[in-house]
Amino acid sequence: MIMNMVQAINSALSQEMERDPSVVLLGEDIGKDGGVFRVTEGLYQKFGDQRVIDTPLAESGIVGTSIGMALYGMRPVGEIQFDGFVFPAIDQLINHAARIRNRTRGRFSVPLTLRVPFSGGIRALEHHSDSPETYFVHAPGLKVVVPSGPYEAKGLLISSIRDPDPVVFMEPKRIYRAIKEEVPEEEYTIPIGEAKIVQAGGDVTVITYGAMLKTVREAISTLNDKYSIELIDLRTLSPLDTDSIISSVQKTGRCVIVNEAAKTLGMAAEIIARINEKALLNLEAPVERVTGYDTIMPLPKTEHYYLPNPDRIRQGIEKVMGF
Amino acid sequence: MPAEPVKFAVPKMYQILDENGKCNEAEMPKLTNDELRKIYENLVYARMLDGRILNLQREGRCGTYASSLGQEATQVGSAFALGKDDWLFPYFREIGAHITRGLPMHLYLLYWMGDERGSKVPEGLNDFVISIPVGTQNLHATGVAMAMRLKGDKKAAMVYLGDGATSEGDFHEAMNFAGVFKAPVIFVCQNNQWAISLPLSKQTASKTLAQKAVAYGFDGYLVDGNDVFAVLKVAREAAERAKAGGGPTFIECVTYRMSDHTTADDAGRYRTPQEVENWKKRDPIERVRKYMEVKGLWDEVYEKSVVEKANKMIEDDVREAEATPPAEPDDMFDYLYDKIPKNLADQKAEVLAFLKRGA
Ligand SMILES: Cc1ncc(C[n+]2csc(CCOP(=O)(O)OP(=O)(O)O)c2C)c(N)n1
Numbered sequence: 001m002i003m004n005m006v007q008a009i010n011s012a013l014s015q016e017m018e019r020d021p022s023v024v025l026l027g028e029d030i031g032k033d034g035g036v037f038r039v040t041e042g043l044y045q046k047f048g049d050q051r052v053i054d055t056p057l058a059e060s061g062i063v064g065t066s067i068g069m070a071l072y073g074m075r076p077v078g079e080i081q082f083d084g085f086v087f088p089a090i091d092q093l094i095n096h097a098a099r100i101r102n103r104t105r106g107r108f109s110v111p112l113t114l115r116v117p118f119s120g121g122i123r124a125l126e127h128h129s130d131s132p133e134t135y136f137v138h139a140p141g142l143k144v145v146v147p148s149g150p151y152e153a154k155g156l157l158i159s160s161i162r163d164p165d166p167v168v169f170m171e172p173k174r175i176y177r178a179i180k181e182e183v184p185e186e187e188y189t190i191p192i193g194e195a196k197i198v199q200a201g202g203d204v205t206v207i208t209y210g211a212m213l214k215t216v217r218e219a220i221s222t223l224n225d226k227y228s229i230e231l232i233d234l235r236t237l238s239p240l241d242t243d244s245i246i247s248s249v250q251k252t253g254r255c256v257i258v259n260e261a262a263k264t265l266g267m268a269a270e271i272i273a274r275i276n277e278k279a280l281l282n283l284e285a286p287v288e289r290v291t292g293y294d295t296i297m298p299l300p301k302t303e304h305y306y307l308p309n310p311d312r313i314r315q316g317i318e319k320v321m322g323f
Numbered sequence: 324m325p326a327e328p329v330k331f332a333v334p335k336m337y338q339i340l341d342e343n344g345k346c347n348e349a350e351m352p353k354l355t356n357d358e359l360r361k362i363y364e365n366l367v368y369a370r371m372l373d374g375r376i377l378n379l380q381r382e383g384r385c386g387t388y389a390s391s392l393g394q395e396a397t398q399v400g401s402a403f404a405l406g407k408d409d410w411l412f413p414y415f416r417e418i419g420a421h422i423t424r425g426l427p428m429h430l431y432l433l434y435w436m437g438d439e440r441g442s443k444v445p446e447g448l449n450d451f452v453i454s455i456p457v458g459t460q461n462l463h464a465t466g467v468a469m470a471m472r473l474k475g476d477k478k479a480a481m482v483y484l485g486d487g488a489t490s491e492g493d494f495h496e497a498m499n500f501a502g503v504f505k506a507p508v509i510f511v512c513q514n515n516q517w518a519i520s521l522p523l524s525k526q527t528a529s530k531t532l533a534q535k536a537v538a539y540g541f542d543g544y545l546v547d548g549n550d551v552f553a554v555l556k557v558a559r560e561a562a563e564r565a566k567a568g569g570g571p572t573f574i575e576c577v578t579y580r581m582s583d584h585t586t587a588d589d590a591g592r593y594r595t596p597q598e599v600e601n602w603k604k605r606d607p608i609e610r611v612r613k614y615m616e617v618k619g620l621w622d623e624v625y626e627k628s629v630v631e632k633a634n635k636m637i638e639d640d641v642r643e644a645e646a647t648p649p650a651e652p653d654d655m656f657d658y659l660y661d662k663i664p665k666n667l668a669d670q671k672a673e674v675l676a677f678l679k680r681g682a
């Protein structure tokens with residue numbers, strides 16, 4: 001069935017709720033309203049207000065009580081309305097969700113999924129376009145998953161819900177409706193922790209994730225097969241699939257990493273460090289990163305200056321190829 | 324004796340001017356005729372500008388916008404109680420308060436059009452900027468008020484919040500700090516009955532929001548938020564009390580969000596048209612007009628002049644906002660720090676070079 005990402009996520013939530021009565025949804029405006037992005041549309045009508053829970057306006061409350069529900073054997077799936085509003089919940093996420101298994105030496109665990117729409121390009125208000133993913137990647141004990149399209153979203157979300165540990169599931173809102181593709185109606189999983197080789201190639205490895213995959217593809221198409229490009233979609237940011245990255249770079253000897261988040265300590269920085277550790281001597285050129293700047297995501301009128309675009313990405317590829 | 328739970332009584336909602344324009348003169352705040360006219364003109368300007376912004380948004384000339392339709396009396400009445408030296412902290416639905424304080428409204432427009440420069444409040448105006456993360460501003464206002472008290476200044480800070488904001492942790496912390504430190508802060512809660520799709524009954528099990536103040540050790544008032552005089556009266560007394568060292572006040576202004584939550588929302592999904600119709604009868608502006616008419620302060624000629632004046636101001640606001648040349652990319656680098664660090668300067672140079680190459 002052809003679906004966009006909103007429909008694919010909705011389908012994953014619906015099927016998991018049918019399969020497992022312990023799955024409950026919590027969030028602001030996710031019930032009657034179906035969520036501000038309509039991701040939970042129809043679920044309130046289908047499963048009722050005991051399982052699709054419109055919470056008071058409190059993110060720490062959503063995550064903190066989800067932790068409690070998870071301790072008691074439920075599988076809560078929380079929704080944070082927009083990226084910028086995850087911060088009131090950070091104490092619960094990092095000081096608790098991420099640590100409870102370790103703190104209790106495995107006696108308690110927190111199988112919680114927290115869905116967070118993130119990143120820019122939709123001309124939204126302040127705090128509605130941020131890319132805070134590396135805050136979570138930096139927190140030991142959390143898994144961080146980012147789909148790049150409808151197919152990935154459904155399989156990865158089902159895996160996240162079934163995962164025994166807390167998963168921050170970040171949904172690139174710019175491609176909620178921008179990509180439509182074939183998505184199986186029946187349930188399926190995509191393993192967490194495995195990157196995907198989207199396209200095989202021998203000249204240069206391009207690594208990205210989330211909404212930037214679409215932008216990278218646009219950049220690649222403007223190059224008209226000038227280079228043989230290996231394109232990797234990370235899919236999971238934590239735990240990072242180092243093996244796929246390293247074996248690709250060992251083959252191509254060149255690498256460009258694209259992330260929308262700020263440059264300093266963004267995903268690209270960590271990937272470069274891993275390449276240095278494991279494939280430095282295979283490199284034919286310094287690894288290039290195309291990222292957002294170390295600035296605050298601008299308001300709509302100037303956000304295009306911030307976002308990595310096909311031109312900047314192409315330039316990055318040309319730079320490593322021309323080295 | 325069996326254990327008894329703590330109980331207290333909630334008074335009736337305070338009102339001076341009812342929806343038919345009938346006024347309890349004994350309770351009227353002291354106002355000159357000029358002040359009365361100013362209040363009315365602010366209400367009208369607020370509503371007309373708000374409507375104009377909604378139109379601009381529809382035409383693609385403005386970004387997502389949160390309308391104040393129906394909440395003008397809460398906003399104008401409360402802000403009118405402040406002196407120039409007092410501080411005001413909005414959230415994002417206070418067009419009437421900004422107008423009352425004298426913010427050049429083309430800046431407000433510029434902000435909603437997606438340009439950060441709209442948040443550069445002119446020197447001398449102690450109005451803080453829009454705060455989108457719900458509830459956070461309560462602590463900032465409380466902190467300003469704590470500093471006012473520490474410095475011995477006879478000033479007050481006023482902060483706006485929605486009914487939904489009372490659920491955030493920061494709200495609790497602000498109320499508690501305000502109570503503990505007797506901060507001269509006035510919490511103006513615009514209880515517009517909805518937080519996006521969540522009705523108040525699902526937001527809290529508390530009968531009123533005003534009663535929350537009791538638990539923090541200060542007074543809370545339940546006020547008709549569509550009655551500009553009642554709001555002004557209670558806010559004025561709160562400001563006087565604050566400046567005299569009497570500490571904080573919480574004012575629950577009972578009003579209604581007549582519009583969608585924002586232009587990105589469709590309220591038809593979660594509330595009935597009947598509910599909206601019922602609130603129309605409690606319009607905050609209509610009743611002031613009726614009152615002024617009886618007083619001999621309003622007639623058709625005056626109305627025409629008020630509307631004309633508002634229209635002219637709005638045209639100027641829109642023109643000025645739209646005539647502002649687009650921001651350069653420098654804009655995102657130049658205000659992060661007092662002095663731009665070297666690596667950031669390099670990134671800025673990189674952007675400028677990239678754009679030059681593109682051109
Ligand atoms: C911390 C945070 N969470 C969520 C949001 C998204 N959001 C914006 S306004 C709003 C509802 C606010 O309701 P209320 O406080 O009653 O103010 P109103 O919009 O009704 O004026 C929500 C959930 C936000 N801006 N900040």
Ligand SMILES: [Mg+2]
Binds near residue numbers: 516
């Ligand atoms: Mg509200």
